[in-house]
Amino acid sequence: MIVIKDLHATVGGKEILKGLNLEVNAGEVHAIMGPNGAGKSTLSNIIAGRDGYEVTSGSITYKNKDLLEMSPEERSWEGVFLAFQYPVEIPGVNNTYLLKAGVNAKRKHLGEEEIDAIDFMTLVRHKAKIVELDPSFLARSVNEGFSGGEKKRNEIFQMAVLEPSLALLDETDSGLDIDALRIVAGGVNKLRAKDNAIVMVTHYQRLLNYIEPDFVHVLSDGQIIKTGDKSLALELEEHGYDWVKESK
């Protein structure tokens, strides 16, 4: 699905990623853990194509194409989805309207016909149930006046509608109480499939109790310094990140 090789990247002249390697295949769920400032959010932003990050060397190959050559919307059309750590509010823009424009842009890119309004409403109502999102949210402005938990649920709802091949969840668990976490994680689990991949970026092992990863990576100082299965997360919880750094 995606192969990242020796990725070096800077933000405002400061090197954040220092030779990162990662390979994710279809059907896999990866968790990337690490201390603050390790480069976790930088990685997801670079994959999604956000402005302000400069890749100085290395490569990202996605579905056998050079991902770094693609605009953010092309990446979206090709199935890259980012669930934002801090979803923005867009006043006056209807939640469903934004999604429909996104879905139709993707369909157009893939040479498919645009979805009609009635079919789309049926689809979103069905998908809203996955994260127990009240249908009233569909008609509201994007994230405007949503609570922290509602914003995160809205992200996973959008993921459900857009059906990405590669979903990046950037600290989706932060700011969630235990009930909201269960709902959001439940939504993500329902979207796991053998032809898509999920990469979760998180500080805490807590999320992994709900979404079980196939691989856990430790990202520290711009590199992945250890990879293991879900038991690695438990060891991290017990010993802290310094333990990995020391045993490197």
Add this chain to the structure above:
Amino acid sequence: MASNEEIQKELAGREYDAGFITDIDSDTFPPGLNEDVIRGISAKKNEPQWLLDWRLEAFRHWLTMEEPTWAAVDYEPTDYQSISYYSAPKPADSGPESLDEVDPKLLETYEKLGIPLREQEFLAGVRNIAVDAVFDSVSVATTFKKKLTEAGVIFCPISEAVRDYPELVQQYLGTVVPQGDNFFAALNSAVFTDGSFVYIPKGVRCPMELSTYFRINALNTGQFERTLIVAAEGAYVSYLEGCTAPMRDENQLHAAVVELVALDDAEIKYATVQNWYPGDENGVGGIYNFVTKRAECRGVRSKVSWTQVETGSAITWKYPSCVLMGDDSVGEFHSVAVTTNCQQADTGTKMIHLGKNTKSTIISKGISAGRAQQSYRGLVRMGKGAENARNYTQCDSLLLGDQCGAHTFPYVEVKNATATLEHEATTSKINEDQLFYCQQRGLSEEDAVNMIVNGFCKDVFDVLPMEFAVEANRLMEISLEGSVG
């Protein structure tokens, strides 16, 4: 992802798609302004003596006045002697009686602008609107006259109204905006050439939307139209004006006056989609839009709402106002103004509360890009008798780029302690995070900008008549076109 700077560049390159010139034979006065010119205009229109006297009185007053300089706009002083004050496509001295007499080139012009003047084209479509088309100084066509006459509605060029309904015109003309009201209104009173007249009799709900399309075509010509709308007791009308002009390197003057009168329980909705040529990206050419628009809610429970979508003109100087005289009368002002490149706009409203329990709402949305400067200037005055009057004002400005400016000048005068005023104002920049969020969900950058700007304007677009909301959306898209290079 493109930076703001790139968006700027793209915005600067936006196309003005109404910029063509119609090659048509015109009867045009030589440039210059004096009493003979005014007599000439009056004679062309076979006007009665009282109107000529009224014009001359206005002209003599205008000569004593000075052009206002308080607005936050900057331009070379206009040479009023270099403008032609009358231009009419030939032969149109008396106005055509039916569309068959209208020059096909003119019909083509309006078709290009997307304004069908043939009634069957309306009937075939879903739109149900009567149109008066004003080309330079004269009205060239008015549709659906028969259907409107059956309902008792008068909708015709004002020059025709002077001829056919002189008492009505004389009763109301200049009673809302007097001849000497301000410099541009005085000039308009002296030289106005055409415009629309609407009279909705007592208890009549106008069966269709009315609209006037103004088109400036001739070179070095000013357009001075005068619109007068009267809604008698319990009447209702929804009216839209649209404006376009060719792309020319010279600045052209448009100094219109609009007067609205609402009697007891009457309601007038007045919507404007103003798309005069804004000049090129370096600020060369474009229309000077110096307009006086005022409504008097004379009757109890009367209501007037102004809705404007302003994307054009090099300079805009315009404050559609409501004088709330009748008890329980209501005034509303909803505005979206877009300025890009070197456009300058000083626009807003005045709400003058005189009657008891009068209520006004002001929603103003300003969008600036390029090197454009935009000001909101609003006055809310609560008179002594305005018991329990209320006003709510909301002014939001959106900036695209770092070379444009937004300014807010709210004036408040309260002479009655029971009055309530609320004022909210925000200024924000188009947000990179919002753009990226939309792009991540699959929208192109251009679509993302349009969606965010449309969302910003939603409160105003929601109150536009259904038929025109689509047009406003389209116009906004054209204005912000080229968001992707």
